[in-house]
Amino acid sequence: MRHAIGWTAGGAAVLAAAAFPGAIGREVARAAIERRAGVDATRALPDGLHVALCGTGSPMPDPTRAGPCSVVIAGRHMFALDAGEGGARNIMLMGIPNGRIEGVFLTHLHSDHIDGLGPLLLLAWTGAGRTRPLPVYGPAGTDRVVAGFNQAYAIDAGFRTAHHGASVAPPSGTGGEAMPFALPPRGDWSPVSVFEGDGLTVTAFRVDHGPVEPAVGYRFSYKGRSIVFSGDTSPTPAIARNARGADLLIHEGLQPRLVGLMTEALDQRRQPAFTRITRDILNYHTSPEDAAAEAQAAGVKHLVFSHNIPPLPSRLMYPAFLGDARQRFGGTITVGEDGMVFSLPAASKGMELRRWSVR
Secondary structure, X not given: OHHHHHHHHHHHHHHHHHHOHHHHHHHHHHHHHHHHOOOOHHXXXXXXXXXXXXXXXXOOOOOOOOOOEEEEEEOOEEEEEOOOOOHHHHHHHOOOOHHHOOOEEOOOOOHHHHOOHHHHHHHHHHHHOOOOOEEEEEOOOHHHHHHHHHHHOHHHHHHHHHHHOOOOOOHHHOOEEEEEOOOOOOOOOOOEEEEEEOOEEEEEEEOOEOOEOOOEEEEEEEOOEEEEEOOOOOOOHXXXXXXXXXXXXXXXXXXXXXXXXXXXXXXXXXOHHHHHHHHHHHHHOOOHHHHHHHHHHHOOOEEEEEEEEOOOOOXXXXXXXXXXXXXXXXXXXXXXXXXXXXXXXXXXXOOEEEEOOOO
């Protein structure tokens, strides 16, 4: 009887879908819209320091990861760190209001860290009716990048204002405002302050991503909690120095053995240009094992890998990606995924991992 009832119910559902496809589709659309439209997932976060991973990939295509992008929330402040392709989309899918983002911090000017800047600036503008351009902090050259995006989006901005009105898209608020900062000389890993306000301090420090120069990492500190971003870098003393005692270190990771498999495949298929690239990238990134050693030296509590190379579309690949990293670090290690949110409540030593959907 159970099988008969189940078959009957299933058959009825199939018949209903066939007879009323428009009605079924509208209900599915209604449910999807109600689940996402206007949702602010950040309202449930306690006061503290939080980081949402909106892009943990690299220039290599990964169907599960957008380009490098994170959102840092400290009390009432919210910033984006890097703006890789697809990051702005994931911010919306995660229920983070783009209009609340009050600035962007760039680690360096490689294309995969800036190619999503246009959509991010656009959504921050129209999402809050900003009357001033969004500040974009970064090393030397940031002014040229921001000016380029402003010019590229100028025609579109005019269309937005003409269509939606100046209250939604104020002409004075479109685009970004470059906030480049100076750094100590090469070889000096000392931090410089780039933002302070309401208990939040953001410092930047040089890292070694040559020939990309300059490239920086950042440390965010708020009410006794701290998060450090390595940016793209080869192993460098800058990390152990500037991540000292941090609650969370978000570090790039490239596993040479897995990239070597890519090189072999490309070589067999006679792709000399791509083969050269996969060989070249080995000398200006950090292996998971070396990153783990840096985290151990810094006394970090939790190490998270982002900007993961090569693509990791399956979690079955994670042990091979990490290699011997767990033997070199006594704390917790996480392979970052889009949608992960790490929460560090103020006046606490705890940490909570949430997952906000990007699908």
